[in-house]
Amino acid sequence: MKKIAFTLITASALALTACHTGEVKVSSTGKPYELFVVAPTALWQGPAGDTARAIFADEVEMINQPEPRFTVYSVPPASYRETVSRHRNILILKTGSQYPKADMTASYDVNSAPQLEVTVTAPSADSMAAFLNTYRSELVKLYEIAERDRFVARAEKYRDAEIDELIREKFDFKMSIPRGYRVRLDTTNFLWISYELPLASVGFTIYTYPADTSAARNAAAGNIIAARNAAVMQVPGPSDGSYMTTSTAVMPDQKKLTVNGREWNQVRGFWDVAGDFMGGPFINYTTYEPERHRMLAIDGYVYSPSPNNNVPMRDYVRQVEAIFMTIRIPE
Numbered sequence: 001m002k003k004i005a006f007t008l009i010t011a012s013a014l015a016l017t018a019c020h021t022g023e024v025k026v027s028s029t030g031k032p033y034e035l036f037v038v039a040p041t042a043l044w045q046g047p048a049g050d051t052a053r054a055i056f057a058d059e060v061e062m063i064n065q066p067e068p069r070f071t072v073y074s075v076p077p078a079s080y081r082e083t084v085s086r087h088r089n090i091l092i093l094k095t096g097s098q099y100p101k102a103d104m105t106a107s108y109d110v111n112s113a114p115q116l117e118v119t120v121t122a123p124s125a126d127s128m129a130a131f132l133n134t135y136r137s138e139l140v141k142l143y144e145i146a147e148r149d150r151f152v153a154r155a156e157k158y159r160d161a162e163i164d165e166l167i168r169e170k171f172d173f174k175m176s177i178p179r180g181y182r183v184r185l186d187t188t189n190f191l192w193i194s195y196e197l198p199l200a201s202v203g204f205t206i207y208t209y210p211a212d213t214s215a216a217r218n219a220a221a222g223n224i225i226a227a228r229n230a231a232v233m234q235v236p237g238p239s240d241g242s243y244m245t246t247s248t249a250v251m252p253d254q255k256k257l258t259v260n261g262r263e264w265n266q267v268r269g270f271w272d273v274a275g276d277f278m279g280g281p282f283i284n285y286t287t288y289e290p291e292r293h294r295m296l297a298i299d300g301y302v303y304s305p306s307p308n309n310n311v312p313m314r315d316y317v318r319q320v321e322a323i324f325m326t327i328r329i330p331e
Helices: 045-057 076-084 124-136 137-155 161-171 216-218 221-232 313-324
Strands: 002-007 015-020 034-038 071-075 091-096 103-108 116-122 182-187 190-199 202-209 243-246 253-257 262-274 279-289 294-303
Touching: 034 045, 034 076, 045 071, 045 091, 045 124, 071 076, 071 124, 091 137, 103 190, 116 124, 116 137, 124 137, 137 313, 161 182, 161 190, 161 202, 202 221, 202 313, 216 253, 221 243, 221 262, 221 279, 221 294, 279 313, 294 313
Parallel strands: 015 103, 034 071, 034 091, 091 116
Antiparallel strands: 002 015, 103 116, 182 190, 190 202, 202 294, 243 262, 253 262, 262 279, 279 294
């Protein structure tokens, strides 16, 4: 077994060990963003379990219905091998005097593939609870990145070659759109594609608009929203004359991020349909292309009105984020 160890946080001895045997594994079980926690009942019902539940059941931000970051299940150690050893996401909690300090290891594809199995050890329940609380963000990020990378891999493996080529020819960049998406509207400097389900819709609009100065790199959210509204009004609503727009009920959230070496402005918010009753979350990614004197915007949205849908809205939103990670813009 090949082991790769590295320090996640320099302020601690938080070591992550990636285990890859090279063997062909059986397919992992479970749905995206499900997590099985393996812990003794007393530990799970105490402060360590309370902390773990608070971390992973924390509500997803910027979606219009309350949903946890992960759907969490727990089993005692005796049930681990027979019930969940092949699950895609596993968290194992262990305490005892044999562990001199709290620590964590992450192993990949141990009993199935793709799979992430994280083991947290600590000398006591209280020290484990403190450790989990201190490194809550890093722990969540491990699982979120694992899930994102899985979808990115699927998107690139099962990409729609025709839509990929249309995007390349029209906008001069690459983006892996999975099969099932369809082109809904193709006009000058604008493209709308979507994946329609009986109870949900996931879509992207891609558009460009002129930008003559490098100041566009620091585009304010208000400018991005104004450009967004001008573009997405081409997406029709269900009734005559209705169209997509940006909701004014909640202030959009903006931040900068770098993906594949390029700086983007990310704006999260909610969309409405002017003249009708529809809405949901959107994520807008806008970047300045000085060589083309333009702004390029990729706007992903989700419509999922039923909270009892088999697929949580968070999964659709994260699907939008994962597809965005497949973008490659030539320099």
